[in-house]
Amino acid sequence: MGIETEMKIKEAAKKVFRSKGFAATRTRDIAEEAQINLALLNYYFKSKQQLFNIIMMEDLEDIFQVIISNANDKSLSLREKLFSLAEKYADVIAEKPELPNFILSEVHGNHEFLLDHFGIKESLSKSDMMAQFFGLGFSQEEIANIVVNLLGYIIFPYISRPMYTVIFNMDEDAFSRFINNRRKQIPEWIDSLLQKK
Amino acid sequence: MGIETEMKIKEAAKKVFRSKGFAATRTRDIAEEAQINLALLNYYFKSKQQLFNIIMMEDLEDIFQVIISNANDKSLSLREKLFSLAEKYADVIAEKPELPNFILSEVHGNHEFLLDHFGIKESLSKSDMMAQFFGLGFSQEEIANIVVNLLGYIIFPYISRPMYTVIFNMDEDAFSRFINNRRKQIPEWIDSLLQKK
DNA sequence: GTCTATAATTCGATAGAC
DNA sequence: GTCTATCGAATTATAGAC
Missing domain, CATH: 1.10.357 (Tetracycline Repressor; domain 2)
Structure with a gap:
Protein backbone atom coordinates (compact mmCIF):
# COMPACT_ATOMS: atom_id res chain seq x y z
CA MET A 1 0.00 0.00 0.00
CA GLY A 2 2.76 2.45 -0.86
CA ILE A 3 1.08 5.53 -2.22
CA GLU A 4 -1.86 5.15 0.13
CA THR A 5 0.35 5.12 3.21
CA GLU A 6 2.23 8.11 1.92
CA MET A 7 -1.01 10.07 1.60
CA LYS A 8 -2.16 9.04 5.05
CA ILE A 9 1.06 10.39 6.52
CA LYS A 10 0.80 13.62 4.59
CA GLU A 11 -2.78 14.25 5.60
CA ALA A 12 -1.98 13.53 9.24
CA ALA A 13 1.05 15.79 9.07
CA LYS A 14 -1.01 18.62 7.62
CA LYS A 15 -3.44 18.35 10.48
CA VAL A 16 -0.85 18.19 13.25
CA PHE A 17 1.61 20.72 11.85
CA ARG A 18 -1.15 23.24 11.20
CA SER A 19 -2.49 22.99 14.69
CA LYS A 20 0.79 22.86 16.64
CA GLY A 21 3.46 24.27 14.37
CA PHE A 22 6.76 22.65 13.44
CA ALA A 23 8.65 22.82 16.71
CA ALA A 24 5.82 21.63 18.93
CA THR A 25 4.95 18.72 16.67
CA ARG A 26 6.50 15.34 17.40
CA THR A 27 6.86 12.82 14.62
CA ARG A 28 5.16 10.41 17.01
CA ASP A 29 2.06 12.64 16.99
CA ILE A 30 1.91 12.42 13.22
CA ALA A 31 2.41 8.66 13.20
CA GLU A 32 -0.37 8.20 15.71
CA GLU A 33 -2.73 10.53 13.84
CA ALA A 34 -1.99 8.61 10.61
CA GLN A 35 -2.21 5.26 12.40
CA ILE A 36 1.04 4.12 10.92
CA ASN A 37 4.35 3.01 12.32
CA LEU A 38 6.78 5.73 13.30
CA ALA A 39 9.54 4.35 11.10
CA LEU A 40 7.41 4.73 8.00
CA LEU A 41 7.50 8.48 8.31
CA ASN A 42 11.22 8.49 7.72
CA TYR A 43 10.94 5.80 5.09
CA TYR A 44 8.63 7.94 2.96
CA PHE A 45 9.76 11.44 3.77
CA LYS A 46 13.32 11.06 5.06
CA SER A 47 12.94 13.58 7.87
CA LYS A 48 10.50 15.67 9.85
CA GLN A 49 11.86 18.79 8.20
CA GLN A 50 11.33 17.51 4.67
CA LEU A 51 7.78 16.46 5.40
CA PHE A 52 7.13 19.89 6.81
CA ASN A 53 8.66 21.64 3.81
CA ILE A 54 6.45 19.75 1.40
CA MET B 1 22.40 40.21 42.96
CA GLY B 2 19.16 38.26 43.33
CA ILE B 3 16.45 40.50 41.96
CA GLU B 4 18.71 41.87 39.27
CA THR B 5 19.51 38.42 37.90
CA GLU B 6 15.86 37.53 37.99
CA MET B 7 15.03 40.56 35.86
CA LYS B 8 17.81 39.81 33.40
CA ILE B 9 16.42 36.33 32.88
CA LYS B 10 12.89 37.61 32.46
CA GLU B 11 13.88 40.22 29.91
CA ALA B 12 15.92 37.70 27.95
CA ALA B 13 13.08 35.21 28.07
CA LYS B 14 10.63 37.81 26.75
CA LYS B 15 12.87 38.47 23.82
CA VAL B 16 13.53 34.85 22.92
CA PHE B 17 10.04 33.49 23.57
CA ARG B 18 8.44 36.28 21.54
CA SER B 19 10.66 35.68 18.57
CA LYS B 20 10.67 31.86 18.54
CA GLY B 21 7.67 30.71 20.53
CA PHE B 22 7.63 28.29 23.43
CA ALA B 23 8.45 25.02 21.71
CA ALA B 24 11.30 26.31 19.57
CA THR B 25 12.95 28.14 22.46
CA ARG B 26 15.69 26.34 24.37
CA THR B 27 16.44 27.35 27.92
CA ARG B 28 20.06 27.61 26.76
CA ASP B 29 19.05 30.39 24.35
CA ILE B 30 17.54 32.34 27.21
CA ALA B 31 20.54 31.78 29.48
CA GLU B 32 22.90 32.94 26.75
CA GLU B 33 20.79 35.99 25.93
CA ALA B 34 20.70 36.90 29.62
CA GLN B 35 24.38 36.09 30.05
CA ILE B 36 23.72 33.94 33.08
CA ASN B 37 24.35 30.35 33.97
CA LEU B 38 21.78 27.87 32.74
CA ALA B 39 21.09 26.51 36.21
CA LEU B 40 19.99 29.92 37.45
CA LEU B 41 16.96 29.80 35.22
CA ASN B 42 15.59 26.86 37.14
CA TYR B 43 16.72 28.34 40.43
CA TYR B 44 14.62 31.47 39.90
CA PHE B 45 11.70 30.18 37.85
CA LYS B 46 11.59 26.44 38.55
CA SER B 47 10.88 25.45 34.93
CA LYS B 48 10.75 26.67 31.37
CA GLN B 49 6.98 26.37 31.42
CA GLN B 50 6.59 28.54 34.53
CA LEU B 51 8.84 31.23 33.12
CA PHE B 52 6.80 31.20 29.96
CA ASN B 53 3.51 31.41 31.83
CA ILE B 54 4.66 34.49 33.72
C1' DG C 1 23.41 32.96 44.66
C1' DT C 2 26.26 30.97 41.34
C1' DC C 3 28.79 27.45 39.29
C1' DT C 4 30.11 22.50 37.25
C1' DA C 5 28.78 18.19 36.30
C1' DT C 6 25.46 15.04 35.37
C1' DA C 7 21.06 12.72 35.74
C1' DA C 8 16.67 11.92 33.33
C1' DT C 9 13.95 12.29 29.60
C1' DT C 10 12.35 13.16 25.15
C1' DC C 11 12.65 12.75 20.36
C1' DG C 12 14.31 12.16 15.59
C1' DA C 13 16.28 8.73 13.05
C1' DT C 14 17.99 4.08 11.63
C1' DA C 15 19.40 -0.89 11.64
C1' DG C 16 17.82 -5.13 10.69
C1' DA C 17 14.27 -8.91 10.85
C1' DC C 18 10.21 -10.24 8.42
C1' DG D 1 6.68 -1.98 2.73
C1' DT D 2 6.18 -2.59 7.44
C1' DC D 3 7.55 -3.68 11.94
C1' DT D 4 10.44 -3.91 16.56
C1' DA D 5 14.10 -2.40 18.94
C1' DT D 6 17.36 0.79 19.85
C1' DC D 7 20.85 4.33 19.14
C1' DG D 8 22.42 8.96 19.63
C1' DA D 9 21.72 13.69 20.06
C1' DA D 10 19.54 17.35 22.24
C1' DT D 11 17.48 19.42 26.10
C1' DT D 12 15.30 20.20 30.60
C1' DA D 13 16.20 19.90 35.22
C1' DT D 14 18.82 18.96 39.49
C1' DA D 15 22.53 17.55 42.83
C1' DG D 16 26.18 19.22 45.16
C1' DA D 17 30.54 21.98 45.62
C1' DC D 18 31.89 26.70 46.37
Whole structure:
Protein backbone atom coordinates (compact mmCIF):
# COMPACT_ATOMS: atom_id res chain seq x y z
CA MET A 1 0.00 0.00 0.00
CA GLY A 2 2.76 2.45 -0.86
CA ILE A 3 1.08 5.53 -2.22
CA GLU A 4 -1.86 5.15 0.13
CA THR A 5 0.35 5.12 3.21
CA GLU A 6 2.23 8.11 1.92
CA MET A 7 -1.01 10.07 1.60
CA LYS A 8 -2.16 9.04 5.05
CA ILE A 9 1.06 10.39 6.52
CA LYS A 10 0.80 13.62 4.59
CA GLU A 11 -2.78 14.25 5.60
CA ALA A 12 -1.98 13.53 9.24
CA ALA A 13 1.05 15.79 9.07
CA LYS A 14 -1.01 18.62 7.62
CA LYS A 15 -3.44 18.35 10.48
CA VAL A 16 -0.85 18.19 13.25
CA PHE A 17 1.61 20.72 11.85
CA ARG A 18 -1.15 23.24 11.20
CA SER A 19 -2.49 22.99 14.69
CA LYS A 20 0.79 22.86 16.64
CA GLY A 21 3.46 24.27 14.37
CA PHE A 22 6.76 22.65 13.44
CA ALA A 23 8.65 22.82 16.71
CA ALA A 24 5.82 21.63 18.93
CA THR A 25 4.95 18.72 16.67
CA ARG A 26 6.50 15.34 17.40
CA THR A 27 6.86 12.82 14.62
CA ARG A 28 5.16 10.41 17.01
CA ASP A 29 2.06 12.64 16.99
CA ILE A 30 1.91 12.42 13.22
CA ALA A 31 2.41 8.66 13.20
CA GLU A 32 -0.37 8.20 15.71
CA GLU A 33 -2.73 10.53 13.84
CA ALA A 34 -1.99 8.61 10.61
CA GLN A 35 -2.21 5.26 12.40
CA ILE A 36 1.04 4.12 10.92
CA ASN A 37 4.35 3.01 12.32
CA LEU A 38 6.78 5.73 13.30
CA ALA A 39 9.54 4.35 11.10
CA LEU A 40 7.41 4.73 8.00
CA LEU A 41 7.50 8.48 8.31
CA ASN A 42 11.22 8.49 7.72
CA TYR A 43 10.94 5.80 5.09
CA TYR A 44 8.63 7.94 2.96
CA PHE A 45 9.76 11.44 3.77
CA LYS A 46 13.32 11.06 5.06
CA SER A 47 12.94 13.58 7.87
CA LYS A 48 10.50 15.67 9.85
CA GLN A 49 11.86 18.79 8.20
CA GLN A 50 11.33 17.51 4.67
CA LEU A 51 7.78 16.46 5.40
CA PHE A 52 7.13 19.89 6.81
CA ASN A 53 8.66 21.64 3.81
CA ILE A 54 6.45 19.75 1.40
CA ILE A 55 3.31 20.70 3.31
CA MET A 56 4.32 24.32 3.75
CA MET A 57 5.07 24.67 0.06
CA GLU A 58 1.70 23.25 -0.88
CA ASP A 59 -0.09 25.56 1.53
CA LEU A 60 1.80 28.59 0.27
CA GLU A 61 0.96 27.57 -3.28
CA ASP A 62 -2.73 27.45 -2.34
CA ILE A 63 -2.51 30.98 -1.01
CA PHE A 64 -0.47 32.66 -3.71
CA GLN A 65 -1.98 30.89 -6.66
CA VAL A 66 -5.29 32.59 -5.86
CA ILE A 67 -3.68 36.01 -5.98
CA ILE A 68 -1.69 35.46 -9.14
CA SER A 69 -4.38 33.78 -11.19
CA ASN A 70 -6.82 36.57 -10.40
CA ALA A 71 -4.35 39.36 -10.94
CA ASN A 72 -3.82 38.20 -14.51
CA ASP A 73 -7.38 37.53 -15.60
CA LYS A 74 -7.81 40.18 -18.23
CA SER A 75 -11.52 39.56 -18.61
CA LEU A 76 -12.18 41.21 -15.24
CA SER A 77 -12.35 44.84 -14.19
CA LEU A 78 -10.40 45.88 -11.11
CA ARG A 79 -13.45 45.67 -8.89
CA GLU A 80 -14.31 42.30 -10.33
CA LYS A 81 -10.76 41.09 -9.74
CA LEU A 82 -10.82 42.14 -6.11
CA PHE A 83 -14.23 40.64 -5.62
CA SER A 84 -13.18 37.35 -7.17
CA LEU A 85 -9.98 37.34 -5.14
CA ALA A 86 -11.87 37.95 -1.91
CA GLU A 87 -14.42 35.25 -2.69
CA LYS A 88 -11.83 32.62 -3.42
CA TYR A 89 -9.85 33.51 -0.30
CA ALA A 90 -12.92 33.32 1.83
CA ASP A 91 -13.55 29.85 0.40
CA VAL A 92 -10.02 28.56 0.92
CA ILE A 93 -9.89 29.79 4.50
CA ALA A 94 -13.38 28.67 5.40
CA GLU A 95 -12.30 25.20 4.35
CA LYS A 96 -8.96 25.33 6.19
CA PRO A 97 -9.36 27.83 9.02
CA GLU A 98 -5.96 27.09 10.55
CA LEU A 99 -4.13 28.04 7.40
CA PRO A 100 -3.55 31.77 8.06
CA ASN A 101 -2.26 31.29 11.57
CA PHE A 102 -0.10 28.38 10.51
CA ILE A 103 1.58 30.16 7.64
CA LEU A 104 2.02 33.48 9.37
CA SER A 105 3.44 31.84 12.48
CA GLU A 106 5.84 29.51 10.75
CA VAL A 107 7.07 31.94 8.14
CA HIS A 108 8.21 34.22 10.93
CA GLY A 109 11.94 33.59 10.73
CA ASN A 110 12.00 30.78 8.19
CA HIS A 111 11.98 33.29 5.39
CA GLU A 112 13.48 30.67 3.14
CA PHE A 113 9.95 29.79 2.16
CA LEU A 114 8.90 33.22 1.05
CA LEU A 115 12.05 34.40 -0.63
CA ASP A 116 10.35 34.36 -3.95
CA HIS A 117 10.18 30.65 -4.52
CA PHE A 118 7.08 31.44 -6.49
CA GLY A 119 8.18 34.46 -8.46
CA ILE A 120 5.32 36.39 -6.93
CA LYS A 121 7.07 39.69 -6.78
CA GLU A 122 7.67 39.74 -10.51
CA SER A 123 4.48 38.22 -11.75
CA LEU A 124 2.46 40.56 -9.55
CA SER A 125 4.25 43.77 -10.36
CA LYS A 126 3.73 43.05 -14.06
CA SER A 127 0.15 41.89 -13.60
CA ASP A 128 -2.97 43.25 -15.23
CA MET A 129 -4.30 44.16 -11.77
CA MET A 130 -1.40 46.45 -11.07
CA ALA A 131 -1.81 48.14 -14.44
CA GLN A 132 -5.46 48.74 -13.64
CA PHE A 133 -4.61 50.17 -10.21
CA PHE A 134 -2.05 52.55 -11.67
CA GLY A 135 -4.40 53.42 -14.51
CA LEU A 136 -6.92 54.65 -11.97
CA GLY A 137 -4.29 56.82 -10.35
CA PHE A 138 -3.56 54.79 -7.24
CA SER A 139 -0.06 55.05 -5.78
CA GLN A 140 1.99 52.05 -4.69
CA GLU A 141 1.22 52.83 -1.07
CA GLU A 142 -2.50 53.21 -1.68
CA ILE A 143 -2.50 49.84 -3.37
CA ALA A 144 -0.71 48.25 -0.43
CA ASN A 145 -3.32 49.73 1.91
CA ILE A 146 -6.19 48.41 -0.13
CA VAL A 147 -4.72 44.92 -0.30
CA VAL A 148 -3.87 44.82 3.40
CA ASN A 149 -7.30 46.10 4.38
CA LEU A 150 -9.08 43.67 2.11
CA LEU A 151 -7.10 40.62 3.18
CA GLY A 152 -7.28 41.74 6.80
CA TYR A 153 -11.05 41.95 6.56
CA ILE A 154 -11.18 38.31 5.51
CA ILE A 155 -8.29 36.81 7.43
CA PHE A 156 -8.07 38.72 10.70
CA PRO A 157 -11.27 37.34 12.21
CA TYR A 158 -9.81 33.83 11.96
CA ILE A 159 -6.45 34.81 13.36
CA SER A 160 -7.85 36.74 16.27
CA ARG A 161 -10.65 34.30 16.92
CA PRO A 162 -9.45 33.09 20.32
CA MET A 163 -9.21 36.67 21.57
CA TYR A 164 -12.59 38.00 20.73
CA THR A 165 -14.56 34.80 21.13
CA VAL A 166 -13.59 35.29 24.76
CA ILE A 167 -14.45 38.98 24.64
CA PHE A 168 -17.74 38.55 22.85
CA ASN A 169 -18.60 35.14 24.21
CA MET A 170 -18.96 33.49 20.80
CA ASP A 171 -19.48 29.77 20.43
CA GLU A 172 -18.85 27.80 17.25
CA ASP A 173 -22.24 28.60 15.72
CA ALA A 174 -22.08 32.28 16.53
CA PHE A 175 -18.66 32.43 14.92
CA SER A 176 -19.98 30.79 11.75
CA ARG A 177 -22.83 33.27 11.52
CA PHE A 178 -20.42 36.11 12.16
CA ILE A 179 -18.14 35.00 9.34
CA ASN A 180 -21.01 34.42 6.93
CA ASN A 181 -22.48 37.85 7.54
CA ARG A 182 -19.10 39.44 6.99
CA ARG A 183 -18.86 37.62 3.68
CA LYS A 184 -22.07 39.23 2.50
CA GLN A 185 -20.55 42.63 3.10
CA ILE A 186 -17.41 42.03 1.08
CA PRO A 187 -18.71 43.93 -2.01
CA GLU A 188 -19.53 47.01 0.07
CA TRP A 189 -16.18 46.69 1.78
CA ILE A 190 -14.32 46.62 -1.52
CA ASP A 191 -16.26 49.60 -2.83
CA SER A 192 -15.49 51.67 0.23
CA LEU A 193 -11.80 50.77 -0.07
CA LEU A 194 -11.72 51.85 -3.71
CA GLN A 195 -13.90 54.88 -3.14
CA LYS A 196 -11.11 56.89 -1.57
CA LYS A 197 -9.89 57.74 -5.03
CA MET B 1 22.40 40.21 42.96
CA GLY B 2 19.16 38.26 43.33
CA ILE B 3 16.45 40.50 41.96
CA GLU B 4 18.71 41.87 39.27
CA THR B 5 19.51 38.42 37.90
CA GLU B 6 15.86 37.53 37.99
CA MET B 7 15.03 40.56 35.86
CA LYS B 8 17.81 39.81 33.40
CA ILE B 9 16.42 36.33 32.88
CA LYS B 10 12.89 37.61 32.46
CA GLU B 11 13.88 40.22 29.91
CA ALA B 12 15.92 37.70 27.95
CA ALA B 13 13.08 35.21 28.07
CA LYS B 14 10.63 37.81 26.75
CA LYS B 15 12.87 38.47 23.82
CA VAL B 16 13.53 34.85 22.92
CA PHE B 17 10.04 33.49 23.57
CA ARG B 18 8.44 36.28 21.54
CA SER B 19 10.66 35.68 18.57
CA LYS B 20 10.67 31.86 18.54
CA GLY B 21 7.67 30.71 20.53
CA PHE B 22 7.63 28.29 23.43
CA ALA B 23 8.45 25.02 21.71
CA ALA B 24 11.30 26.31 19.57
CA THR B 25 12.95 28.14 22.46
CA ARG B 26 15.69 26.34 24.37
CA THR B 27 16.44 27.35 27.92
CA ARG B 28 20.06 27.61 26.76
CA ASP B 29 19.05 30.39 24.35
CA ILE B 30 17.54 32.34 27.21
CA ALA B 31 20.54 31.78 29.48
CA GLU B 32 22.90 32.94 26.75
CA GLU B 33 20.79 35.99 25.93
CA ALA B 34 20.70 36.90 29.62
CA GLN B 35 24.38 36.09 30.05
CA ILE B 36 23.72 33.94 33.08
CA ASN B 37 24.35 30.35 33.97
CA LEU B 38 21.78 27.87 32.74
CA ALA B 39 21.09 26.51 36.21
CA LEU B 40 19.99 29.92 37.45
CA LEU B 41 16.96 29.80 35.22
CA ASN B 42 15.59 26.86 37.14
CA TYR B 43 16.72 28.34 40.43
CA TYR B 44 14.62 31.47 39.90
CA PHE B 45 11.70 30.18 37.85
CA LYS B 46 11.59 26.44 38.55
CA SER B 47 10.88 25.45 34.93
CA LYS B 48 10.75 26.67 31.37
CA GLN B 49 6.98 26.37 31.42
CA GLN B 50 6.59 28.54 34.53
CA LEU B 51 8.84 31.23 33.12
CA PHE B 52 6.80 31.20 29.96
CA ASN B 53 3.51 31.41 31.83
CA ILE B 54 4.66 34.49 33.72
CA ILE B 55 5.66 36.28 30.55
CA MET B 56 2.53 35.33 28.66
CA MET B 57 0.36 36.55 31.51
CA GLU B 58 2.13 39.88 31.59
CA ASP B 59 1.82 40.31 27.84
CA LEU B 60 -1.86 39.45 27.91
CA GLU B 61 -2.32 41.93 30.73
CA ASP B 62 -0.67 44.63 28.60
CA ILE B 63 -3.11 43.94 25.81
CA PHE B 64 -6.32 43.66 27.76
CA GLN B 65 -5.64 46.40 30.22
CA VAL B 66 -5.70 48.90 27.35
CA ILE B 67 -9.13 47.75 26.32
CA ILE B 68 -10.63 47.67 29.79
CA SER B 69 -9.25 50.97 31.05
CA ASN B 70 -10.55 52.76 27.97
CA ALA B 71 -13.90 51.06 27.95
CA ASN B 72 -14.60 52.40 31.44
CA ASP B 73 -13.40 55.98 31.08
CA LYS B 74 -16.68 57.83 31.47
CA SER B 75 -15.16 61.15 30.48
CA LEU B 76 -14.96 60.05 26.85
CA SER B 77 -17.54 59.79 24.11
CA LEU B 78 -17.70 56.57 22.13
CA ARG B 79 -15.65 58.01 19.30
CA GLU B 80 -13.11 59.35 21.75
CA LYS B 81 -12.91 55.97 23.44
CA LEU B 82 -12.24 54.18 20.19
CA PHE B 83 -9.73 56.77 19.17
CA SER B 84 -7.89 56.54 22.49
CA LEU B 85 -7.99 52.76 22.34
CA ALA B 86 -6.54 52.73 18.84
CA GLU B 87 -3.81 55.21 19.75
CA LYS B 88 -2.67 53.23 22.76
CA TYR B 89 -2.69 49.98 20.82
CA ALA B 90 -0.68 51.50 18.05
CA ASP B 91 1.84 52.63 20.66
CA VAL B 92 2.10 49.30 22.45
CA ILE B 93 2.56 47.37 19.22
CA ALA B 94 4.96 49.85 17.67
CA GLU B 95 7.12 49.33 20.74
CA LYS B 96 6.79 45.54 20.74
CA PRO B 97 6.03 44.51 17.15
CA GLU B 98 6.33 40.79 17.86
CA LEU B 99 3.57 40.88 20.47
CA PRO B 100 0.54 40.19 18.25
CA ASN B 101 2.11 37.28 16.44
CA PHE B 102 3.47 35.85 19.68
CA ILE B 103 0.19 35.94 21.55
CA LEU B 104 -1.96 34.78 18.68
CA SER B 105 0.38 31.91 17.85
CA GLU B 106 0.88 30.65 21.37
CA VAL B 107 -2.68 31.02 22.56
CA HIS B 108 -3.79 28.71 19.78
CA GLY B 109 -4.50 25.57 21.77
CA ASN B 110 -3.22 26.68 25.16
CA HIS B 111 -6.59 28.21 25.93
CA GLU B 112 -5.75 27.97 29.61
CA PHE B 113 -4.37 31.46 29.27
CA LEU B 114 -7.46 33.09 27.89
CA LEU B 115 -10.13 31.34 29.88
CA ASP B 116 -11.07 34.54 31.56
CA HIS B 117 -8.16 34.86 33.91
CA PHE B 118 -8.76 38.56 33.67
CA GLY B 119 -12.50 38.77 34.01
CA ILE B 120 -12.60 40.56 30.69
CA LYS B 121 -15.87 39.14 29.54
CA GLU B 122 -17.70 40.57 32.54
CA SER B 123 -15.95 43.88 32.91
CA LEU B 124 -16.39 44.58 29.21
CA SER B 125 -20.01 43.59 28.89
CA LYS B 126 -20.82 45.93 31.78
CA SER B 127 -18.56 48.70 30.53
CA ASP B 128 -19.45 52.27 29.69
CA MET B 129 -18.35 51.65 26.11
CA MET B 130 -20.88 48.90 25.61
CA ALA B 131 -23.63 51.07 27.05
CA GLN B 132 -22.71 53.79 24.59
CA PHE B 133 -22.71 51.34 21.68
CA PHE B 134 -26.13 50.01 22.60
CA GLY B 135 -27.40 53.54 23.24
CA LEU B 136 -26.59 54.40 19.64
CA GLY B 137 -28.53 51.39 18.43
CA PHE B 138 -25.66 49.06 17.51
CA SER B 139 -26.31 45.35 17.81
CA GLN B 140 -23.90 42.91 19.45
CA GLU B 141 -22.78 41.73 16.03
CA GLU B 142 -22.26 45.22 14.69
CA ILE B 143 -20.11 45.98 17.71
CA ALA B 144 -18.04 42.86 17.13
CA ASN B 145 -17.51 43.91 13.52
CA ILE B 146 -16.39 47.38 14.48
CA VAL B 147 -13.93 46.08 17.06
CA VAL B 148 -12.53 43.42 14.74
CA ASN B 149 -12.16 45.88 11.89
CA LEU B 150 -10.52 48.49 14.07
CA LEU B 151 -8.06 46.11 15.72
CA GLY B 152 -7.42 44.44 12.39
CA TYR B 153 -6.55 47.77 10.85
CA ILE B 154 -3.86 48.29 13.47
CA ILE B 155 -2.62 44.76 14.07
CA PHE B 156 -2.93 42.96 10.75
CA PRO B 157 -0.14 44.85 8.97
CA TYR B 158 2.30 43.58 11.61
CA ILE B 159 1.05 40.02 11.50
CA SER B 160 1.07 39.79 7.74
CA ARG B 161 4.26 41.73 7.32
CA PRO B 162 6.39 38.90 5.92
CA MET B 163 3.79 38.20 3.24
CA TYR B 164 3.31 41.59 1.75
CA THR B 165 6.80 42.91 2.28
CA VAL B 166 7.65 40.23 -0.24
CA ILE B 167 4.71 41.14 -2.45
CA PHE B 168 5.31 44.88 -2.31
CA ASN B 169 9.05 44.76 -1.91
CA MET B 170 9.12 46.79 1.31
CA ASP B 171 12.29 47.28 3.30
CA GLU B 172 12.43 48.31 6.96
CA ASP B 173 12.11 52.02 6.23
CA ALA B 174 9.26 51.62 3.78
CA PHE B 175 7.44 49.54 6.36
CA SER B 176 7.86 52.25 9.00
CA ARG B 177 6.48 54.90 6.66
CA PHE B 178 3.64 52.62 5.74
CA ILE B 179 2.70 52.10 9.39
CA ASN B 180 3.01 55.79 10.23
CA ASN B 181 0.80 56.85 7.37
CA ARG B 182 -1.81 54.32 8.39
CA ARG B 183 -1.75 55.76 11.90
CA LYS B 184 -2.67 59.18 10.57
CA GLN B 185 -5.75 57.70 8.98
CA ILE B 186 -7.06 56.06 12.14
CA PRO B 187 -9.61 58.84 12.86
CA GLU B 188 -11.11 58.58 9.39
CA TRP B 189 -11.12 54.83 9.70
CA ILE B 190 -13.03 54.96 12.98
CA ASP B 191 -15.54 57.39 11.57
CA SER B 192 -16.21 55.23 8.56
CA LEU B 193 -16.69 52.20 10.82
CA LEU B 194 -19.19 54.07 12.97
CA GLN B 195 -20.89 55.77 10.04
CA LYS B 196 -22.76 52.65 8.99
CA LYS B 197 -25.36 53.45 11.61
C1' DG C 1 23.41 32.96 44.66
C1' DT C 2 26.26 30.97 41.34
C1' DC C 3 28.79 27.45 39.29
C1' DT C 4 30.11 22.50 37.25
C1' DA C 5 28.78 18.19 36.30
C1' DT C 6 25.46 15.04 35.37
C1' DA C 7 21.06 12.72 35.74
C1' DA C 8 16.67 11.92 33.33
C1' DT C 9 13.95 12.29 29.60
C1' DT C 10 12.35 13.16 25.15
C1' DC C 11 12.65 12.75 20.36
C1' DG C 12 14.31 12.16 15.59
C1' DA C 13 16.28 8.73 13.05
C1' DT C 14 17.99 4.08 11.63
C1' DA C 15 19.40 -0.89 11.64
C1' DG C 16 17.82 -5.13 10.69
C1' DA C 17 14.27 -8.91 10.85
C1' DC C 18 10.21 -10.24 8.42
C1' DG D 1 6.68 -1.98 2.73
C1' DT D 2 6.18 -2.59 7.44
C1' DC D 3 7.55 -3.68 11.94
C1' DT D 4 10.44 -3.91 16.56
C1' DA D 5 14.10 -2.40 18.94
C1' DT D 6 17.36 0.79 19.85
C1' DC D 7 20.85 4.33 19.14
C1' DG D 8 22.42 8.96 19.63
C1' DA D 9 21.72 13.69 20.06
C1' DA D 10 19.54 17.35 22.24
C1' DT D 11 17.48 19.42 26.10
C1' DT D 12 15.30 20.20 30.60
C1' DA D 13 16.20 19.90 35.22
C1' DT D 14 18.82 18.96 39.49
C1' DA D 15 22.53 17.55 42.83
C1' DG D 16 26.18 19.22 45.16
C1' DA D 17 30.54 21.98 45.62
C1' DC D 18 31.89 26.70 46.37
